[in-house]
Amino acid sequence: MAEENGSGAAATPSEVPNASSEAPTGTPITEVSTPSSSQPPALENRAELLTKARAFLHQPQIxxxxxxxxRRFLAxxxxxxxxxxxxxxxxxVQVPLVPPRSYPQPAPSNLPVLLLGLARLFSWIAGGTAALTFIYYRILLPRVTATFLARSSLKSHHLSLIQKLNASLAALKESQSEAAAVLPKPEPHKEPAAFTTCLSLDALLEQAKKQDIEVSGVSEISLLRCAISDFRKxxxxxxxxxEEVFQVLEGKIPWLVxxxxxxxxxxxxxxxxxCPLFVPNTSPSSDSPSTPPPADGQEVLYWRYDPPxxxxxxxxxxxxxxxxxxxxKPSSEKHSPFQHALQSMTDFTGYISSQMYMPYLPVGGRFGSGxxxxxxxxxxxxxxxxxxxLVLNRRTFLPNASMRPQ
Known part of the structure; x- marks a missing residue:
């Protein structure tokens, strides 16, 4: 053990066994065994034990x-x-263990697939654009052009017709103005024909009620004329x-208030x-002298109606x-087209009736040759x-029954 770790401590094989054989890589420290003696030798001191423990701790697998x-093993x-x-x-100081360099291979790049998809997309867009352009120029554009030309021609035709219509209307208006010059001019202050015979407000309102006309639809000239006539009576x-004219009107027509x-x-x-039909005077009647104006200077007017x-x-x-x-003028007597024939038949019938009672004569005596x-x-x-x-002529020249007047 001292040779492998490079230390100078001497140790016998019997005292310290080979650590690499007893403690392989990955085995716990508790499996590393010491000499099998139950009691250490008496000459072994504490320093030798520390040296062995130091050498043990410096082993790579330990x-x-x-x-x-x-710590548990040393204790x-x-x-x-x-x-x-x-x-x-x-x-x-222990350096963290570096894991083995067995990293997974990186995924292949998606750039070729992306470029291929973009190429396909651009090819589809270019092909679609070319197809749409072909359809537009071959099918749609001629129809749009024909429609535009048709609209332009229709518009020009309408404009020409409108110009002709304006010219004809101008000519018609001019001819109407020339023809209307000889026509009588309408009277500006003419009463309706239904109200001209009414001489009082009561008769006027009754006539308007019969014709289902409101008071607001009655002629103003008729109302004023009848009011003046009622007052004069x-x-x-x-x-x-x-004031008196309007008092009469308000008395008969309360709606005016x-x-x-x-x-x-x-x-x-x-x-x-x-209206020129109502003439103001300063005198109450035509034969009375004019009255002087009152003290306040306001002139009093009396109204009369002059028929047009x-x-x-x-x-x-x-x-x-x-x-x-x-x-x-057509005659009042009406003659039938068959009156002459009817008169002839009547005369003939009367003649036969008169000849029935004549005396008998022989046929030879009446119609003999001599x-x-x-x-x-x-x-x-x-x-x-x-x-x-006459009868034969009537039957020949008379019209058919279907052509006879009903």
Whole structure:
């Protein structure tokens, strides 16, 4: 043991056996045996025991064991704690064992697979782009171009039609303006025909109720005219003032006092002050002198209604009137187309009835070759021939039953 560890201590083989044979690598320290003598020799001292223990601790296989196993083994050999502690301090610092270099092989690099996938991806993208480009230029682009050209031609056609329509509308408007120049102008202040015959507010409201017209839909001129007429009936033909006109209207139509009727009442005032049919005077009647203005300077106005003068007929109206008078009036008597035939048949029936009671004459005496007929018989034969010819003509020239008037 001293030769293997390089120490100068001498030891006999009988005292210290070969540690490599008794304590192989990986075996616990307790298996390493000492000499089999039950009692140590008397000449062995304490220093020799320490030398043996020091040499034992410096063995390579013992150095790999843990400190606890070393301390327990030395204590079993008779060393005390101080000696064991001193021997343990003399040992060199143990370096951690380096595991054997049996690392696993690194995994193969994924770079080739990645590059191959990228190459495939770019090839697919390039092929798809080429296919889409081919489809677009061969299939879609001609259709889009044809659609665009069709839209452009349709738009230009519509524009030309609109221009023609505008030109025709302008020509029509010009011709209408020329034709309307000879037409009578509409009267600006004309009452509806249904209200012109009403002479009082009660009759006017009754007529509006019959026609299902609200008060707001009645003509303002008719309302003001009837209000002035009602006031003149009860005030000895005196023209009313403005306040009196509206008092009569509000008495007959209470709706004018409400908030909804205020705008309509304002329209009535505008019509009264602007319509030329209502003439303001400073006197209550035409035969009374004008009254002086009151002390406050406000002039009192009395209103009267002047009916509009009928307009003179235009040239067109005059020509239409002359044309209507020149047309002959149809007769009231209606003659049937079969009246003449019916009259002839009636006469013939009467003649046959009258001849039934004449005296009998022989046939030879009436129609003989040498006999002569009386004037009456000759007349009868002529009538029969004429009637026969008339009947034949009627049957030949009459229209079919389907073409006869119903």
């Amino acid at each position: 150095q790999r064991e843990d400190a606890l196993s070393k 079993e050999k008779g060393l005390n704690d101080a000696e064991i502690e001193g021997l343990m301090r003399e040992l060199p 009860g005030s000895e033909s005196r023209n009313p003032r403005t 409400s908030e909804e009727g205020a705008p309509f009442e304002q329209r009535l005032w505008e019509t009264l002050s602007t 003068t009928p307009p003179s007929p235009t040239a067109l109206a005059q020509s239409l009137s002359a044309l209507s008078t020149s047309i002959p 006999s002569t007929m009386a004037p009456a018989e000759e007349e009868v034969r002529k009538e029969i021939r004429a009637l026969k010819g």
